[in-house]
Amino acid sequence: xxxxAIVDKMHQDGINLLKNNPKFECEIIEDLxxxxxxxxxxxxxGITLRRGKIxxxxxxxxxxxxxxxxxxxxxxxxxxxxxxxxxxSLLVTGTTTSVSPAEHIMFxxxxxxxxxxxxxxxxRDGKFDTVMHMKHESFELFGKKMLIVGFGRIxxxxxxxxxxxxxxxxxxxxxVDKKVIEKLGGKKINNLEExxxxxxxxxxxxxxxxxxYNMINLEKMKKMKKTxxxxxxxxxxxxxxxxxxxxxxxxxxxxxxxxxxEKEPPDEKNPLLKNKKVILSPHAATFTKECLSxxxxxxxxxxxxFFENNLKESMIVKL
Ligand SMILES: NC(=O)c1ccc[n+]([C@@H]2O[C@H](COP(=O)([O-])OP(=O)(O)OC[C@H]3O[C@@H](n4cnc5c(N)ncnc54)[C@H](O)[C@@H]3O)[C@@H](O)[C@H]2O)c1
Numbered sequence: 666x667x668x669x670a671i672v673d674k675m676h677q678d679g680i681n682l683l684k685n686n687p688k689f690e691c692e693i694i695e696d697l698x699x700x701x702x703x704x705x706x707x708x709x710x711g712i713t714l715r716r717g718k719i720x721x722x723x724x725x726x727x728x729x730x731x732x733x734x735x736x737x738x739x740x741x742x743x744x745x746x747x748x749x750x751x752x753x754s755l756l757v758t759g760t761t762t763s764v765s766p767a768e769h770i771m772f773x774x775x776x777x778x779x780x781x782x783x784x785x786x787x788x789r790d791g792k793f794d795t796v797m798h799m800k801h802e803s804f805e806l807f808g809k810k811m812l813i814v815g816f817g818r819i820x821x822x823x824x825x826x827x828x829x830x831x832x833x834x835x836x837x838x839x840x841v842d843k844k845v846i847e848k849l850g851g852k853k854i855n856n857l858e859e860x861x862x863x864x865x866x867x868x869x870x871x872x873x874x875x876x877x878y879n880m881i882n883l884e885k886m887k888k889m890k891k892t893x894x895x896x897x898x899x900x901x902x903x904x905x906x907x908x909x910x911x912x913x914x915x916x917x918x919x920x921x922x923x924x925x926x927e928k929e930p931p932d933e934k935n936p937l938l939k940n941k942k943v944i945l946s947p948h949a950a951t952f953t954k955e956c957l958s959x960x961x962x963x964x965x966x967x968x969x970x971f972f973e974n975n976l977k978e979s980m981i982v983k984l
Contacts (some may be wrong), residue, residue, distance in 0.1 A: 804892075812866070
């Protein structure tokens with residue numbers, strides 16, 4: 666009987682799916698320290714993985730391991746080179762993690778463009794009337810140019826929401842055919858810098874790779890409009906955090922929304938934590954009832970389907 670390690674707790678719906686299946690033996694592992702993972706994981710045939718780093722040393726000890734089912738779609742916490750060498754399959758949760766992140770991106774755009782935090786505070790602080798004659802920075806989304814960098818599952822959900830606000834949508838993704846973007850109502854951009862010059866709003870939905878690491882730095886932000894905003898819900902390393910902080914302070918761009926950080930949780934000293942021009946959330950783009958349940962169920966279902974030779978192609982990462 667395959668032994669499955671549920672590494673890091675996930676929504677009970679997913680845990681139940683595995684635990685109630687008599688064909689599997691499961692154990693939840695909550696201590697994510699390397700010492701614990703290295704001592705526990707060698708006993709298992711399959712792993713579901715939320716947080717926790719699975720590096721080469723841990724994988725080297727896992728002689729029985731056949732599959733890792735990631736809770737989510739990013740897998741930068743796993744040494745994929747070793748997975749490939751050892752022919753261990755890597756599975757992701759497909760489109761279960763697309764709607765909530767796309768809604769989170771819209772929430773961040775709306776929060777910034779409507780000066781929500783300022784308005785909320787002004788009412789609570791008894792400054793209801795003071796706000797009326799302030800110089801207002803809020804702006805309409807109508808007619809604004811949106812640049813989506815990374816036109817995958819999230820990008821495809823995001824474009825529908827942006828078009829609902831009657832924005833003009835551009836997409837930069839060298840791996841997606843222009844017809845796919847045009848069919849969904851967008852325009853393909855072949856040169857990132859050209860897109861950045863035009864964009865009122867930039868949203869990043871790319872995986873973290875050698876190519877995307879720090880793809881948005883000060884030099885790139887200097888190409889953007891002073892009124893523009895950047896939203897990053899992908900991975901922290903995609904944008905250079907010190908450069909972003911400088912760009913906000915020097916009014917090179919207007920605002921930003923970050924759900925992800927290069928180091929999570931971010932260091933207390935990270936200057937962005939004190940910067941009022943950025944809004945922050947704790948890697949929470951998927952923290953909705955629906956998304957957390959769907960992701961956990963899909964993570965568990967992928968394990969079941971793997972051992973029953975019944976996997977959907979779209980869940981398999983081609984390493
Ligand atoms: N904040 C969160 O909670 C959260 C939730 C889900 C996903 N994510 C992150 O968002 C990323 C995107 O998710 P997805 O489901 O849309 O993934 P996806 O794989 O469906 O789409 C990613 C897209 O990025 C494109 N891409 C790759 N390299 C690129 C580059 N150098 N320039 C431009 N485009 C490039 C790919 O062609 C692909 O179309 C994930 O990799 C994950 O890291 C974060």
